[in-house]
Amino acid sequence: MYGILSTLNFIDLFILVPGAIGTFLTALIYSIWTNWGWFKHNWITVKWIICIFGIVYGTFWLGPWLSEMAHIAKDQGMKALSDPEFLCNRQNLMIFGTSILLNQCEEIFYFFIRDLAHANNRP
Numbered sequence: 001m002y003g004i005l006s007t008l009n010f011i012d013l014f015i016l017v018p019g020a021i022g023t024f025l026t027a028l029i030y031s032i033w034t035n036w037g038w039f040k041h042n043w044i045t046v047k048w049i050i051c052i053f054g055i056v057y058g059t060f061w062l063g064p065w066l067s068e069m070a071h072i073a074k075d076q077g078m079k080a081l082s083d084p085e086f087l088c089n090r091q092n093l094m095i096f097g098t099s100i101l102l103n104q105c106e107e108i109f110y111f112f113i114r115d116l117a118h119a120n121n122r123p
Contacts, residue, residue: 001073001077001078001080001081002070002073002074002077005066005069005070005073006070006073006074008066008070009066009067009070012058012062012063012066013063016058017058017059017063020051020054020055020058021055023051024051024052024055027044027047027048027051030044031044031048043110043111043114046107046110047107050103050104050106050107053103054100054103054104057096057100058100061092061096062093062096062097062100065089065092065093066089066093068085068086068089069086069089069090069093072085072086072089073086
């Protein structure tokens with residue numbers, strides 16, 4: 001169990017966090033140095049909200065919950081499955097991790113529909 005959780009923690013710290021920072025910096029560059037601006041188009045504002053929500057929530061809640069689960073599993077092994085803190089973190093990750101996933105799916109769906117609407121309006 002520790003191996004799985006430590007691998008998930010590694011993926012979080014070394015793949016997801018740099019990806020989130022890259023997304024944030026890309027959005028920042030688009031907003032500052034292009035004609036798209038901060039609030040000129042609704043889709044840019046929506047992307048900013050979703051990006052910042054994911055970064056903040058992942059940094060202050062999801063990441064620490066996962067790291068703590070890995071530490072508990074390392075110390076207790078399979079007994080961690082009866083540890084109240086481990087179980088609480090696991091439940092929080094399942095509930096709130098799913099909400100982040102649904103949020104990202106909404107973003108993809110929103111922009112897919114937006115692009116389809118724009119494609120249908122072109123001559």
